[in-house]
Amino acid sequence: MHMIDPFGRTISYLRISVTDRCDFRCTYCMAEDMTFLPKKDLLSLEELDRLCTVFIEKGVKKLRLTGGEPLVRKNIMHLVRQLSRHLDSGALDELTLTTNGSQLSRFAAELADCGVKRINVSLDTLDAEKFHQITRWGNLGKVMEGIDAAQKAGLKIKLNAVALRDFNDAEIPGLMRWAHGRGMDLTLIETMPMGEIEADRTDQYLPLSLLRAQLERQFTLRDIPYKTGGPARYVQVAETGGRLGFITPMTHNFCESCNRVRLTCTGTLYMCLGQEDAADLRAPLRASEGNELLEAAIDEAIGRKPKGHDFIIDRRTSRPSVSRHMSVTGG
Numbered sequence: 001m002h003m004i005d006p007f008g009r010t011i012s013y014l015r016i017s018v019t020d021r022c023d024f025r026c027t028y029c030m031a032e033d034m035t036f037l038p039k040k041d042l043l044s045l046e047e048l049d050r051l052c053t054v055f056i057e058k059g060v061k062k063l064r065l066t067g068g069e070p071l072v073r074k075n076i077m078h079l080v081r082q083l084s085r086h087l088d089s090g091a092l093d094e095l096t097l098t099t100n101g102s103q104l105s106r107f108a109a110e111l112a113d114c115g116v117k118r119i120n121v122s123l124d125t126l127d128a129e130k131f132h133q134i135t136r137w138g139n140l141g142k143v144m145e146g147i148d149a150a151q152k153a154g155l156k157i158k159l160n161a162v163a164l165r166d167f168n169d170a171e172i173p174g175l176m177r178w179a180h181g182r183g184m185d186l187t188l189i190e191t192m193p194m195g196e197i198e199a200d201r202t203d204q205y206l207p208l209s210l211l212r213a214q215l216e217r218q219f220t221l222r223d224i225p226y227k228t229g230g231p232a233r234y235v236q237v238a239e240t241g242g243r244l245g246f247i248t249p250m251t252h253n254f255c256e257s258c259n260r261v262r263l264t265c266t267g268t269l270y271m272c273l274g275q276e277d278a279a280d281l282r283a284p285l286r287a288s289e290g291n292e293l294l295e296a297a298i299d300e301a302i303g304r305k306p307k308g309h310d311f312i313i314d315r316r317t318s319r320p321s322v323s324r325h326m327s328v329t330g331g
Contacts, residue, residue, distance in 0.1 A: 003298070003299070005271075005303070006304075006305065010259060013064070014261060015066055017066050017067055018067060019265050021069070024069065024100050027133075028204055043267050045075060045079045047285060054295060058295065062092075065096075065098075066098045067098075069102065069103070073265075084116075095115060096116060098122065098160070099121055101122070101150075102146065103146065104147065123143065124161045130167070134167065157184045158187060161187070164204050173215065188208055208248050218239075220238035221237060224236050233247075234246075274308075279298075279304075
């Protein structure tokens with residue numbers, strides 16, 4: 001039942017966006033005045049569960065819930081608890097999520113009770129004023145409460161920070177020391193050309209090769225083979241004892257080992273984050289009570305998975321590489 005793409009890669013990781021809505025408006029991710037999908041277009045929680053179950057039966061071992069902000073989806077914990085049965089059966093190795101942390105204080109304990117072991121929290125700055133500036137609507141204090149609650153519940157946290165030129169690049173050493181001091185890994189991410197935003201991404205873009213060289217003036221970074229199933233390449237930081245990850249879709253893409261596909265809250269399957277090609281799974285999902293049509297549609301889609309993406313950020317290419325925002329596909 002394993003899903004093998006045309007390049008021999010086994011697809012074992014599904015990222016599923018349970019909503020395109022978010023309670024932040026991060027400047028590198030969204031326009032401030034976003035138009036979200038009508039709620040009637042979204043798959044129900046029961047349909048999301050059924051879709052995830054079919055993927056698990058076809059070999060997915062890691063499932064990540066994303067958004068938008070996944071924890072703003074109404075009754076989201078019902079879906080998490082339903083999916084946790086696959087952890088209990090051993091069919092699924094890991095159930096996790098990526099969150100902005102705004103709702104964590106409410107849900108951290110229940111997530112842990114459902115078998116979630118670790119989560120990713122997006123946090124680009126420890127400066128409250130700059131945090132509000134970059135998220136437009138966010139409150140850093142609320143996110144810190146969420147991180148505290150998650151650690152109290154026993155959840156392992158990895159912080160994700162988008163590296164932005166002239167915004168948070170000087171803060172990265174302090175953010176790393178803070179994260180490592182609390183037992184959290186930190187992963188740095190290059191901004192990606194997805195969706196129209198007000199800002200100019202050529203002004204935002206900071207190559208992580210440059211940032212790593214800057215960090216190496218202060219820290220001893222040793223490459224290590226550590227993997228979490230995603231695209232990050234990790235180093236061990238001698239001075240802090242913690243791990244630092246680099247996700248480099250622009251300077252050094254991670255496509256050769258891509259083991260993942262992304263499903264939106266409307267049932268659209270994207271075989272590659274950086275390509276427009278997609279497959280509609282909602283129609284076969286709703287066409288019958290059996291899963292034969294759905295399984296055939298998934299197999300056909302995996303057979304079209306491309307070798308890699310074509311992200312470009314430069315002054316000559318001002319338009320995004322793909323028209324959809326990250327919040328649609330799932331961060």
